[in-house]
Amino acid sequence: MEVTTAPAKPQFSAAAQAEIKRIITRYPEDRKKSALLPVLHIAQAEFGGWVSPEVQDLVAETLDLKPIEVYEVSSFYTMFNLKPVGKHVLEICRTGPCMLRGSDELTENLERITGAKVGETSPDGMFTIKMVECLAACGFAPVVQVREKYYESLETPEAVDAMLNELRSMIHRPILPWEEQKNNA
Amino acid sequence: MGRKLLTEHINVEGIDTFEVYRKHGGYRSVEKALKTMTPDEVVEEVKKSGLRGRGGAGFPTGLKWSFLAKPEGVPRYLVCNADESEPGTFKDRQLMSKLPHLLIEGMITGSYALGARTSYIYIRGELLYVLRILEKAIAEAYAAGFLGENILGSGYSLDLHVHPGGGAYICGEETALLESLEGKRGNPRNKPPFPAVQGLYARPTVVNNVESIAAVPVIVNEGGEEYAKIGIGKSTGTKLISACGHLNKPGIYEIELGVPVEEFIYSDEYCGGIWKGRELKAVVAGGSSVPILPTELILKTAAGEPRLMTYESLSDGGFVTGTMLGSGGFIAMDETTCIVRNTWNFSRFYHHESCGQCSPCREGTGWLEKVLHRLEHGHGAMHDIDLLVSVAKQIEGNTICPLGEAAAWPVAAAVRHFRDEFEWHVKHPQEATRAGAVYPGKAVLA
Numbered sequence: 123m124e125v126t127t128a129p130a131k132p133q134f135s136a137a138a139q140a141e142i143k144r145i146i147t148r149y150p151e152d153r154k155k156s157a158l159l160p161v162l163h164i165a166q167a168e169f170g171g172w173v174s175p176e177v178q179d180l181v182a183e184t185l186d187l188k189p190i191e192v193y194e195v196s197s198f199y200t201m202f203n204l205k206p207v208g209k210h211v212l213e214i215c216r217t218g219p220c221m222l223r224g225s226d227e228l229t230e231n232l233e234r235i236t237g238a239k240v241g242e243t244s245p246d247g248m249f250t251i252k253m254v255e256c257l258a259a260c261g262f263a264p265v266v267q268v269r270e271k272y273y274e275s276l277e278t279p280e281a282v283d284a285m286l287n288e289l290r291s292m293i294h295r296p297i298l299p300w301e302e303q304k305n306n307a
Numbered sequence: 308m309g310r311k312l313l314t315e316h317i318n319v320e321g322i323d324t325f326e327v328y329r330k331h332g333g334y335r336s337v338e339k340a341l342k343t344m345t346p347d348e349v350v351e352e353v354k355k356s357g358l359r360g361r362g363g364a365g366f367p368t369g370l371k372w373s374f375l376a377k378p379e380g381v382p383r384y385l386v387c388n389a390d391e392s393e394p395g396t397f398k399d400r401q402l403m404s405k406l407p408h409l410l411i412e413g414m415i416t417g418s419y420a421l422g423a424r425t426s427y428i429y430i431r432g433e434l435l436y437v438l439r440i441l442e443k444a445i446a447e448a449y450a451a452g453f454l455g456e457n458i459l460g461s462g463y464s465l466d467l468h469v470h471p472g473g474g475a476y477i478c479g480e481e482t483a484l485l486e487s488l489e490g491k492r493g494n495p496r497n498k499p500p501f502p503a504v505q506g507l508y509a510r511p512t513v514v515n516n517v518e519s520i521a522a523v524p525v526i527v528n529e530g531g532e533e534y535a536k537i538g539i540g541k542s543t544g545t546k547l548i549s550a551c552g553h554l555n556k557p558g559i560y561e562i563e564l565g566v567p568v569e570e571f572i573y574s575d576e577y578c579g580g581i582w583k584g585r586e587l588k589a590v591v592a593g594g595s596s597v598p599i600l601p602t603e604l605i606l607k608t609a610a611g612e613p614r615l616m617t618y619e620s621l622s623d624g625g626f627v628t629g630t631m632l633g634s635g636g637f638i639a640m641d642e643t644t645c646i647v648r649n650t651w652n653f654s655r656f657y658h659h660e661s662c663g664q665c666s667p668c669r670e671g672t673g674w675l676e677k678v679l680h681r682l683e684h685g686h687g688a689m690h691d692i693d694l695l696v697s698v699a700k701q702i703e704g705n706t707i708c709p710l711g712e713a714a715a716w717p718v719a720a721a722v723r724h725f726r727d728e729f730e731w732h733v734k735h736p737q738e739a740t741r742a743g744a745v746y747p748g749k750a751v752l753a
Contacts, residue, residue, distance in 0.1 A: 153508060
């Protein structure tokens with residue numbers, strides 16, 4: 123019989139734990155659940171850009187919630203990826219104002235260049251293409267969001283190339299403010 | 308050139324820091340309110356200003372504040388709605404990222420007026436980078452003694468926090484926002500009770516848009532009556548307009564309410580006309596939820612009066628020949644725009660964003676998207692056009708929150724004003740679905 127070891131239970135880093143502790147104090151003592159969305163964002167940043175069931179269970183445990191309270195929330199909000207993703211998720215805005223300024227063409231170009239179709243990850247694991255609704259940047263359309271950064275006015279091949287080159291050269295995701303604070307301490 | 312009450316200093320270098328913001332007159336309203344005014348006096352000034360909710364509904368802010376229940380010994384909250392997601396609208400993002408201290412100042416003065424001791428800014432999750440900017444600015448305000456215990460020795464204390472959403476348009480609806488802030492799915496609540504009585508954590512709560520709160524400092528500094536002198540009639544003060552679509556100069560413009568629509572679109576002070584030397588075909592003037600108008604009705608009312616950028620003028624003619632100022636998301640479409648495709652795109656948005664609680668919205672938005680998809684892709688029938696109107700009517704008024712109306716209105720208006728273009732899609736399916744095809748217009752068709 124083949125022996126398989128259960129995957130190691132995910133753990134938050136010390137910096138993340140400190141940040142979560144700080145976040146919880148923002149809400150009344152009996153309202154820890156309020157910290158759920160901010161903590162899910164931290165979890166997604168910590169664990170490779172998506173929240174696995176194990177990671178969601180960890181979030182539940184951290185906030186004294188039942189796992190279902192996390193699942194029903196993570197599945198309602200579109201920002202949480204419930205399946206593994208590539209190194210960079212290209213979130214292309216497809217709503218009216220971006221469509222008027224060429225988001226359909228942009229999507230076709232990004233599919234062609236990366237080799238990933240919408241909803242898929244490129245063969246090299248570098249890019250996942252995800253269509254999203256209005257990103258509130260309509261005056262700078264078309265727009266792609268990657269993590270916390272907006273790439274705007276992607277109307278020319280040069281602008282698209284510049285974005286992709288920047289992302290390809292990025293080995294690690296950018297350090298988040300609460301991670302910096304920990305390093306300074 | 309109109310007055311800039313909110314964005315006068317937006318391009319000053321370093322205005323996102325406490326020091327520079329303060330040098331340019333920042334936080335004066337906090338000093339004035341806490342040292343020389345009672346909370347009720349602040350509410351009174353906001354009432355006098357005639358300020359109307361800038362998120363889209365246009366409800367008078369001072370009146371909303373005066374509805375807040377104030378039972379003894381029960382905490383109450385001011386929550387800023389920074390869940391900017393209405394397609395066409397991107398003013399709050401700019402305001403918060405460039406002038407974070409303006410919003411913070413408004414939150415402090417507003418919280419004092421309402422007697423809130425803890426306040427939250429609920430910002431859409433996609434704007435995490437703006438959340439970082441706000442948190443940095445909040446830390447500066449604490450360090451300078453404008454937040455925390457006993458602000459400026461007044462005895463008034465306030466904590467202010469920023470809370471990210473997770474990606475859901477519906478959380479811009481105030482009760483869905485409160486659910487979300489409590490760590491739940493963003494399902495709008497049945498009303499009553501209204502948030503003014505039972506809001507966040509079932510406590511009395513006021514929810515205001517970013518731009519509304521950002522107007523509070525200038526109202527307190529200059530007085531409500533002074534503020535009300537700007538604008539026309541019940542449209543007082545300035546408004547941030549998010550101009551986008553096929554314009555030469557898309558961007559954020561702070562206008563004095565009352566600027567003619569024609570001037571706003573064509574003058575170089577504002578949008579500089581339509582791109583590529585083309586003609587204007589249609590405008591969605593107040594975010595994707597409001598009725599679309601063809602050029603002749605957006606520039607002039609049905610009575611032939613010039614249309615102005617005010618709540619009243621834009622809604623002149625009701626939904627038959629008018630529209631709404633809404634959130635000020637101004638989407639211009641040139642002569643090559645396919646109205647059917649655009650309407651389908653917006654319907655897909657509302658279908659995607661329906662929370663699914665109410666059947667008329669959950670099912671109706673799906674039907675609107677499906678029928679529009681087949682019309683746009685050459686599989687529609689003539690009766691589909693009336694079916695759209697019928698579905699829209701059945702959604703309207705039958706849902707807990709206004710997302711139902713937001714989905715129904717744009718479809719009904721598109722059919723009302725551009726029926727011939729829908730019919731052309733049915734009669735000429737191959738031509739209509741050809742890449743780059745443009746509806747030839749009534750004259751050619753006749």
